[in-house]
Structures are given as C-alpha cells and as structure tokens.
Amino acid sequence: EIVLTQSPATLSLSPGERATLSCRASQSVSWYLAWYQQKPAQAPRLLIYDASNRAAGIPARFSGSGSGTDFTLTISSLEPEDFAVYYCQQRRSWPLTFGQGTRLEI
Amino acid sequence: EVHLVESGGGLVQPGGSLRLSCAASGFTFSSHWMHWVRQAPGKGLVWVSHINTDGSSTNYADSVKGRFTISRDNAKNTLYLQMNSLRAEDTAVYYCARDLKVTNWFDPWGQGTLVTVSS
Numbered sequence: 456e457i458v459l460t461q462s463p464a465t466l467s468l469s470p471g472e473r474a475t476l477s478c479r480a481s482q483s484v485s486w487y488l489a490w491y492q493q494k495p496a497q498a499p500r501l502l503i504y505d506a507s508n509r510a511a512g513i514p515a516r517f518s519g520s521g522s523g524t525d526f527t528l529t530i531s532s533l534e535p536e537d538f539a540v541y542y543c544q545q546r547r548s549w550p551l552t553f554g555q556g557t558r559l560e561i
Numbered sequence: 562e563v564h565l566v567e568s569g570g571g572l573v574q575p576g577g578s579l580r581l582s583c584a585a586s587g588f589t590f591s592s593h594w595m596h597w598v599r600q601a602p603g604k605g606l607v608w609v610s611h612i613n614t615d616g617s618s619t620n621y622a623d624s625v626k627g628r629f630t631i632s633r634d635n636a637k638n639t640l641y642l643q644m645n646s647l648r649a650e651d652t653a654v655y656y657c658a659r660d661l662k663v664t665n666w667f668d669p670w671g672q673g674t675l676v677t678v679s680s
Contacts, residue, residue, distance in 0.1 A: 489666050489667075491606070491667070493606075497672075498656055498669075498670035498671060498672055498673055499606065499656075499667070499670055500668075500669070500670070501661065501666060501667060501668040501669070504661065504664065504666045504668075505664075510661075510668060542605065542606055544606075544608075544666075544667075546664065546665035546666065549620050550608060550620070550621075550622050550623065551596075551608040551611070551665055552608065553605055553606040553607065553608065554605075555605050556605045556606075
C-alpha cells in the first residue's frame with residue numbers, strides 16, 4: 456500500500472498570503488496524484504488531478520506540481536473561502552489511498 | 562447538473578447488515594466507474610470500493626474485503642454498497658463518488674450518509 460504523508464498538519468495563514476502544502480508518497484506514484492478540498496460538514500471537492508491539472512471550475516489561484524514522490528499544492532493568494540482541510544490522493548496502485556490531510560486555518 | 566444522493570445509513574448493531582444506495586442523475590451513469598469513500602467522525606478520507614461500468618470488475622480496501630459488496634443497477638442509475646458483519650470501526654460517513662473519465666479520481670461526491678455501528 457502506498458502511504459501518503461502530508462505536511463504540515465496545520466497551516467495558519469491570513470487572507471492574501473500564499474499557501475504551500477506538501478504531500479510525500481512512500482514510493483513513486485508518477486504524476487498520479489490529486490488534491491481535494493473539504494469544508495466543514497461538506498463533501499470533498501476535486502481541485503487538482505494528475506498532479507497539475509485543475510478540475511473544472513477551480514480558480515486559477517490553485518496550482519499543483521511535482522512527480523514521483525514529492526508534490527505541492529499552492530494557493531497563490533488566499534481567499535476567505537479557501538480555509539478548509541486539503542487531502543492528497545494517489546491512483547498509481549490499489550488500494551487507492553489518501554493523505555491524512557492538512558488543515559488550513561486563519 | 563450532476564447529482565449523487567446517498568441513502569440507507571443509520572444505527573446498526575455490531576455484526577449487523579446495512580445496504581447503502583446512491584442515486585445518480587445529470588449524467589450517463591452507465592458510462593462511469595463509481596466509488597465509495599468513507600470518513601470516520603473527525604478523521605480523514607478512506608477509499609472503500611470501486612466498480613467499473615458494467616459491474617464486471619470491482620476492488621475493495623482490505624479492511625472491508627469479504628464483508629462489503631459493491632454493485633450497480635444501470636437501469637435505475639443507482640449504486641449500492643451491501644455491508645455485512647459490521648464492526649464499530651465501520652462507523653463513518655459514507656460518500657459515493659463518480660469517477661472522472663476512467664481515472665480513479667473522484668468527481669463529484671455525494672453529500673454522504675452516516676453509518677453508526679453500536680450496541
């Protein structure tokens with residue numbers, strides 16, 4: 456099973472600042488990594504897939520990068536609605552696995 | 562607009578069974594793989610199961626293999642999860658999710674249904 460480790464566990468920033476979230480895989484997942492956003496009492500939403508492709512309707516301030524074992528989600532300038540929990544997920548092999556999440560707080 | 566609506570959750574005793582349903586609309590259900598993902602209270606996301614378009618291929622997390630069965634009825638645009646031999650650790654919100662174009666990415670997700678396993 457591929458283990459995904461996200462860091463930091465919690466990130467405290469202010470609106471307008473840049474956020475950088477990390478996801479490290481226990482073995483190479485090539486570019487088969489996605490990022491999801493989950494707000495309280497809501498279902499997760501796909502943000503980025505295949506490491507760097509924005510999903511439909513996702514603002515350009517969200518970007519993803521990386522390949523192999525190290526990946527980054529960057530939010531260029533935080534909006535109030537961006538404060539949420541972010542998860543990475545790999546599809547390189549079964550079982551599909553998620554990271555433990557990074558909480559982005561004000 | 563794509564809609565996924567889960568139902569069937571509730572309180573069940575350890576060892577009991579429950580069947581979850583996910584009603585799909587707004588897209589061609591029979592053309593998409595589907596998944597179940599769960600989230601224990603206050604915890605992270607855990608993938609549970611996958612099914613291909615015609616139900617001929619399925620995959621499961623080790624933690625549910627042999628106890629849970631995923632299935633689908635394309636005529637009814639509905640996904641199912643039959644859960645048997647339930648344990649306390651199966652307590653979670655269960656989400657159904659559409660697969661993004663045969664990729665194993667989840668987009669979108671339903672609103673979830675809560676399953677509580679307790680005596």
